[in-house]
Amino acid sequence: MAIRLTPSAVKHIQTSLSKRGKGIGLRLGVKTSGCSGLAYKIEYADEIHPEDVQFDSDGVLVVVDKKSLLYLDGTRLDYIREGLSEGFKFENPNVRAQCGCGESFTV
Amino acid sequence: MLLQISEPDNPVPKSAPRRAVGIDLGTTHSLVATVYHGVPTILLDDRGRALLPSVVRYAEQNIIVGQEALEMQSRDPANTIVSVKRFMGRALTDLDDMRQFPYQWLDTLGMVRLKTRTGIKNPIEISAEILRVLKERAEAQLGGVLDGAVITVPAYFDDAQRQATKEAAKLIGLDVLRLLNEPTAAAIAYGLDQGTEGIYAVYDLGGGTFDVSILRLSRGVFEVLATHGDSALGGDDFDHRIFCWILEMAALPPLPAEDVRLLLTLSRRAKESLTDNNSVPIIAQLSNKQNIDLTLTTETFTEITAHLIEKTLTPIKRALRDAKLTKDDIQGVVLVGGATRMPQVRRAVAHFFGQPPLVNLNPDEVVALGAAIQANALVGNRKNDDDWLLLDVTPLSLGIETMGGLVEKIVPRNASIPLTKAQDFTTFKDGQTALAIHVVQGERERVEDCRSLARFELHGIPPMVAGAARIRITFQIDADGLLSVSAREQTTSTEASIVVKPSYGLDEAEVTRMLEESMVYAHDDMKARALAESQIETDQLLELTKHALKEDGDLLSSEEYAAIEKALEELLHCRNSNDVEALRRSLAHTNRVTSEFAGRRMDRSVQKALTGKNVHNVV
Numbered sequence: 090m091a092i093r094l095t096p097s098a099v100k101h102i103q104t105s106l107s108k109r110g111k112g113i114g115l116r117l118g119v120k121t122s123g124c125s126g127l128a129y130k131i132e133y134a135d136e137i138h139p140e141d142v143q144f145d146s147d148g149v150l151v152v153v154d155k156k157s158l159l160y161l162d163g164t165r166l167d168y169i170r171e172g173l174s175e176g177f178k179f180e181n182p183n184v185r186a187q188c189g190c191g192e193s194f195t196v
Numbered sequence: 197m198l199l200q201i202s203e204p205d206n207p208v209p210k211s212a213p214r215r216a217v218g219i220d221l222g223t224t225h226s227l228v229a230t231v232y233h234g235v236p237t238i239l240l241d242d243r244g245r246a247l248l249p250s251v252v253r254y255a256e257q258n259i260i261v262g263q264e265a266l267e268m269q270s271r272d273p274a275n276t277i278v279s280v281k282r283f284m285g286r287a288l289t290d291l292d293d294m295r296q297f298p299y300q301w302l303d304t305l306g307m308v309r310l311k312t313r314t315g316i317k318n319p320i321e322i323s324a325e326i327l328r329v330l331k332e333r334a335e336a337q338l339g340g341v342l343d344g345a346v347i348t349v350p351a352y353f354d355d356a357q358r359q360a361t362k363e364a365a366k367l368i369g370l371d372v373l374r375l376l377n378e379p380t381a382a383a384i385a386y387g388l389d390q391g392t393e394g395i396y397a398v399y400d401l402g403g404g405t406f407d408v409s410i411l412r413l414s415r416g417v418f419e420v421l422a423t424h425g426d427s428a429l430g431g432d433d434f435d436h437r438i439f440c441w442i443l444e445m446a447a448l449p450p451l452p453a454e455d456v457r458l459l460l461t462l463s464r465r466a467k468e469s470l471t472d473n474n475s476v477p478i479i480a481q482l483s484n485k486q487n488i489d490l491t492l493t494t495e496t497f498t499e500i501t502a503h504l505i506e507k508t509l510t511p512i513k514r515a516l517r518d519a520k521l522t523k524d525d526i527q528g529v530v531l532v533g534g535a536t537r538m539p540q541v542r543r544a545v546a547h548f549f550g551q552p553p554l555v556n557l558n559p560d561e562v563v564a565l566g567a568a569i570q571a572n573a574l575v576g577n578r579k580n581d582d583d584w585l586l587l588d589v590t591p592l593s594l595g596i597e598t599m600g601g602l603v604e605k606i607v608p609r610n611a612s613i614p615l616t617k618a619q620d621f622t623t624f625k626d627g628q629t630a631l632a633i634h635v636v637q638g639e640r641e642r643v644e645d646c647r648s649l650a651r652f653e654l655h656g657i658p659p660m661v662a663g664a665a666r667i668r669i670t671f672q673i674d675a676d677g678l679l680s681v682s683a684r685e686q687t688t689s690t691e692a693s694i695v696v697k698p699s700y701g702l703d704e705a706e707v708t709r710m711l712e713e714s715m716v717y718a719h720d721d722m723k724a725r726a727l728a729e730s731q732i733e734t735d736q737l738l739e740l741t742k743h744a745l746k747e748d749g750d751l752l753s754s755e756e757y758a759a760i761e762k763a764l765e766e767l768l769h770c771r772n773s774n775d776v777e778a779l780r781r782s783l784a785h786t787n788r789v790t791s792e793f794a795g796r797r798m799d800r801s802v803q804k805a806l807t808g809k810n811v812h813n814v815v
Contacts, residue, residue, distance in 0.1 A: 121605045132202045156718040176198025
């Protein structure tokens with residue numbers, strides 16, 4: 090089981106973490122919400138919980154709780170620019186359908 | 197959609213115990229209590245006294261509260277305010293007995309005000325002086341500023357009276373965590389909220405007032421079903437009965453005020469003594485040197501006060517009738533108020549309800565102790581083994597059941613409370629006018645694996661096509677951990693709601709088990725979710741296609757028609773087989789078989805829409 094970060098994602102996370110001044114890495118997860126079932130959660134990790142799985146991707150610590158990992162396994166997290174906005178994009182092989190706005194997905 | 201990194205939702209950091217007290221702000225006296233090392237404890241003043249007489253005297257130089265003020269009552273009645281609680285949130289028009297008080301009332305609108313030598317005072321300011329003394333007592337003993345207090349009020353207090361109580365606390369910078377009904381506080385002190393659901397009675401005979409309340413404990417929450425009382429009946433009336441008996445036995449003429457005071461004091465002591473003794477001597481020398489030497493027995497005392505006891509039974513019967521209950525429905529009886537120490541009161545209550553009342557806590561202190569327990573829980577202090585569910589985060593996620601038996605989580609686990617979260621939902625069928633809302637708790641994906649907390653229905657949704665209605669479901673958890681779920685249809689504002697206590701009946705082991713299972717069964721849950729989602733999709737496709745066949749079946753050749761029917765039949769079969777892969781294949785197949793049909797239907801509807809119109813109309 091694994092989650093990978095692209096070089097641009099690594100760079101952006103490292104910059105954000107150092108700007109924030111604290112945090113041990115990045116926490117990814119899924120939550121139920123939106124119009125099509127599940128949505129991604131992406132936040133700073135300040136601590137590791139017992140149910141977490143940890144990955145190291147080019148020096149960035151990624152933590153995911155075991156349950157979310159089932160939905161995220163094999164995901165490639167990219168940081169891209171699309172038109173006027175930039176941000177993280179999940180390339181998740183488990184996703185079967187996405188809702189129109191892309192906020193939520195189903196497996 | 198591109199995402200940004202957000203700040204984690206931080207669960208509340210573990211902190212040092214916080215200073216919280218419970219305050220019984222009574223008509224005749226007040227108390228303050230706290231939970232100290234896990235034990236509810238009454239805080240005493242520097243002379244070891246628990247009860248603070250609720251008396252405020254505006255003296256020349258300063259303000260005196262308590263026993264010292266009470267002692268000056270007869271000498272300075274206009275500036276010594278007793279029973280201020282009776283005036284809280286009241287206007288002059290609410291008080292029919294105002295003339296019996298020796299105060300200089302001001303004839304104004306709104307809440308009553310009275311003139312003292314240091315100026316015009318309202319009941320809020322006067323009550324605040326009592327609270328100030330209790331607050332200072334607590335802060336001196338707890339070693340710092342209070343984080344908050346729970347103040348008790350009679351169950352019959354209306355909004356104005358409750359608001360006035362809160363404002364009194366605000367005046368002296370005391371943070372009110374919440375107001376708690378006095379009978380509920382007594383029930384909490386006895387730990388009834390941890391016990392079995394049912395109906396309880398609280399019999400509160402104080403110094404000057406009597407109340408009885410019927411409470412229902414349901415899902416860990418007390419609800420006051422009915423309350424009745426007599427605001428002119430209390431322990432003082434029993435003293436007065438003994439006083440009259442002395443006058444009669446000693447054949448005394450009308451006495452000067454100092455002899456009346458002396459005999460009333462002796463009467464009160466005799467009453468208290470009879471709690472533990474069968475008889476008590478009453479010996480005194482009056483101002484005219486006349487000696488009094490009498491013996492009062494329990495039998496006589498019971499006899500001369502029988503009608504007072506009888507007077508307390510009428511409000512009980514009324515309260516039971518209001519609650520549409522009989523005394524056989526009562527599961528337990530709690531006694532509150534010093535006057536309930538009298539053996540004849542206990543016997544009468546036991547006889548009336550056919551069961552012995554709960555008496556092992558001090559009836560003067562029980563309300564303050566219950567308030568302290570509640571305050572302690574509200575500020576998030578907890579022992580290792582109990583109380584911990586009454587905490588400031590949600591131990592498990594809360595959500596509602598959605599189509600296919602899946603759980604939509606609305607409040608995540610470990611969210612800090614109090615909180616409000618809302619999410620919009622819609623109807624699933626055309627013309628749907630009602631929505632069943634099933635509130636569940638847990639981390640699993642399927643409703644059947646979570647705890648069911650409550651169900652209710654929202655009716656009166658205007659008929660619309662499926663998906664057009666907007667129904668906002670709001671989860672609100674207050675500081676007590678009480679969850680209210682409301683559903684509101686946005687266009688008509690039709691609303692339905694329910695209140696539950698999510699921690700009811702949950703212990704730590706149960707929470708741990710539910711969390712562990714959500715990990716162990718995560719894979720199964722994921723499959724179950726996938727299956728349920730495909731099943732929902734299937735149901736929609738089946739309904740849509742059947743509808744289309746009925747409307748536009750003539751667009752198909754009989755072979756095409758048969759092929760679609762066959763695909764639908766297979767799809768229905770797969771839907772019920774629980775094989776998600778087969779179902780997905782069948783869904784894909786049905787979509788393929790019907791795509792040509794969908795295309796023709798589209799053409800037809802476009803044609804219909806354009807027929808008889810020229811280019812200008814259309815564009």
